[in-house]
Amino acid sequence: MMEKTSKYGGNYMTSFLSRSPIRIKLLIYFVPILVSSVVLTGLFSYLSAVKQLEKNAYYLLNDTVEQTGTFLEDKFLTIFEQLVLIENNNSFRNILGNTSQAVDQQRYDDIINLQKQFEESYQNHFQMIDSIFVTFNNGRSFNLQKDFVPRHVGINLKEWIAYYARSGNTTGYYWLNQHVDHVFETVETRRVVSLFKIIGNPQSEVNGVALINMRESYILNILRNVKVSPNGVLALISPDGVMYSKPLAGEYAISDSIIHNIQQSAEAQGSLQEYSTDNKPMMIRYTTLSLNQWKLAAIVPESDILSNASQIKSITFSIVLLILVVFSVVATLFASSLTNPIRFLSKQVKSVIQGNLNVSFRLKEQNEIGVLANGLESLVDSVQQLLQKVKDEQEHKRQIELLALQSQIQPHFLYNTMGSIKHLIDLGEKEKASTMVSALTHFFRIGISKGREVISIQEELEHVRNYLLIQNIRYSKDFEFEIEVEESILHLPIMKLTLQPIVENAIYHGIKNKAGRGIIRITGARQGDVALLQVFDDGAGMDGERLQQITDSIQSPTVKGVPVTFGLRNVHLRLALQFGCSYGLELESQEGEYTIVKVSIPYTSRGTHDHV
Structure with missing residues (x-):
């Protein structure tokens, strides 16, 4: 029974091939070999390219985070230096300690010198500095702001010192991530990043606060100017909050616990493989700013990192397709010389059907196809004469x-x-x-x-x-x-x-x-x-x-x-x-x-x- 099936199957295939055009035979003989060879070559090329692409993407992401972190730390260090200059200013020390303040001239000179220090810091770094504020427990306070008129300026010094004294910070320097400015209260809500120094403690006879507000927009512009990926963001993470370069798309949002883990990480640098709230795989690369121990993290969907892989796939597929097309064209050229006259007549008849009568059916053929072409030529000429008369x-x-x-x-x-x-x-x-x-x-x-x-x-x-x-x-x-x-x-x-x-x-x-x-x-x-x-x-x-x-x-x-x-x-x-x-x-x-x-x-x- 098996032998008969094989025999009949072989006869059917032989009959099919004998009736098929040469063009079809060439495709049947050579296309499977061509397809398998090209597909295997393309597959290995694609896998190798994707692997190298992924490696390069991770390297570039790490390099981007490190460079941005270094740039941000340089800007924060500049603000820190300005705060130290104010803190070490002799007039600041005189006013803080109430030294020589009984003499009017000395008191006025100290006020003028302190304001000059404020002006110098602001003028040298006005793009970063939003405002400066200094207050002492002797009831005196000083401030500088240029871009707005505050409704109220000031803090409850005792509450501030008591609150931050509980943090266990021994340096006295504190950093606050983006927040609403409550020191300079204005009609329109303003958001700033703050650095301040608490001088003394709740039990000190002399204490005070020196504060510099940085423009939130300046820090955001630094983060936004760094393009990590189409859907990725940079996040500046601190104990008191997070500043994103842009909102994460809903499907790529990550949980607060992941942010907390990054902030609490003891490693200065590191990478995490996490999932978004919509279970999308995410790549996180972070580094630590040594000045304030904040973390700068690049949060990128893995689909962005491998987005070019689809382009490689498309290119590989296009090359495979192109080779197949070229081979098919070459194979069909052998049969074209036999089918061209009939294909020509068919094309011209379609043009006539579409209303174009300015076509020619003339052929060099002297056989039956030539007779058919001459008949069609005469028919079209007759139709044209009739239409011209109408x-x-x-x-x-x-x-x-x-x-x-x-x-x-x-x-x-x-x-x-x-x-x-x-x-x-x-x-x-x-x-x-x-x-x-x-x-x-x-x-x-x-x-x-x-x-x-x-x-x-x-x-x-x-x-x-x-x-x-x-x-x-x-x-x-x-x-x-x-x-x-x-x-x-x-x-x-x-x-x-x-x-x-x-x-x-x-x-x-x-x-x-x-x-x-x-x-x-x-x-x-x-x-x-x-x-x-x-x-x-x-x-x-x-x-x-x-x-x-x-x-x-x-x-x-x-x-x-x-x-x-x-x-x-x-x-x-x-x-x-x-x-x-x-x-x-x-x-x-x-x-x-x-x-x-x-x-x-x-x-x-x-x-x-x-x-x-």
Whole structure:
């Protein structure tokens, strides 16, 4: 039974290979060997690179923590030295011991000298120092602050000395991590890092406190300028709190017990492998600042340390894939010479299906494939001839519709203009009527334009300028007009009598329905591949329903009853017929405020006659 299965299986494989293209055979023979070789090589390369990457990351993390710790300790030492200078100042000692304070001159000199010491320390290190405060049990206190006006300055000296005396600190120097400043109370809460010296003890006859506040922002900037990893942070850990360079993301937050263990560690340097509150593996590297025994710790998710491993994996995978692709291409080249003619015909047929008839099916083949190619070539030629005939008929129809639409606009305009001139004559305004007739002459000279139906924007603007001059004479108290069009579009072609119907609507339906004097502004500019002309009026405007009604009437391909706005609809249809349906008119309006009619035409660097 096993022998039959093997026999039939072998026959099936042989039959399959005999029917398969050479390209498939090459892949079946060589791809498994290639894949196994490349995958094994890539796997060993990846594992080796990840191991070295992890080693380098730990080394860099340790180096970063050590260097940052050294830098921070240098800054803390600078502040410590300033506190020692104040403490050892003779005037400080005189005031503390009440020595020679009965003499006014000596007392004043001590105050001035102490303030000079404050000023010198602040000026030399103003970026770090926030404020300085000194107080004695003889009731005298001194302070310096530059950036704020405190509401209250001072401490309860007895409570301070009693509280910190219990800490067992024999040096008398104390460091406080970031905290709200209660020595200098201000309207806005301020956070500082403090160093102070307690002089004496609760039983001493003479005691006091000397304090320097450091700017929290200065220390934070040092920590933030060190980039340990995308999600990692630096933490400055002290017995009284922790200062993070930035908040740890929720999934990488660590518990207070881990922070406590780091702070309590007797080792000056060390590393910890811990887990976040969301059970994410974390790498912690810390060092100790010898000056105040604070710990500086870098807390980094292990996923950040090994983040580049995914890039190595991607690169390795890409190389493997590239080799496979190259090999596949080489293997398929042997079969391509046989399949190229059929693939070529298939490609050209797909182009025809997608609507591209400018393709060729010519082949050098003289066999059956050549006959098929010649037949397809003849078929496409016949289709192209038929489509060209339909296109010519449509173009002829478009020209007839264009002429019909223009013949509808000109009588409409002439009727309104002659009515205006008659009205002026009836009023006895002969000089204005003469000026209007002159403007009308220029208007019709451009309007006739030697029979051309497409003129330049410059000519169209001159045309509408004469129209506005005529109307402005008649309605001189009703409106003003401005024309501002970029020179770069003046050469562009536009349908004659495009702007005049729009301006007419602006006057009769906008300005005349508004109380007071109005303005009509014509502007034009290039916007990419489109030239945009805009006719603005600050007349009555229209509500949203009316605006939508007019827009629908303008853009409707057929007239249903009487159009809402005959002139604008004709202008829009003429532009669409001449330049295409993506061009024409667009309206924008706000009731009681304004109306804008936008005219869009294609931008071209060629002249007007290209579109006539």
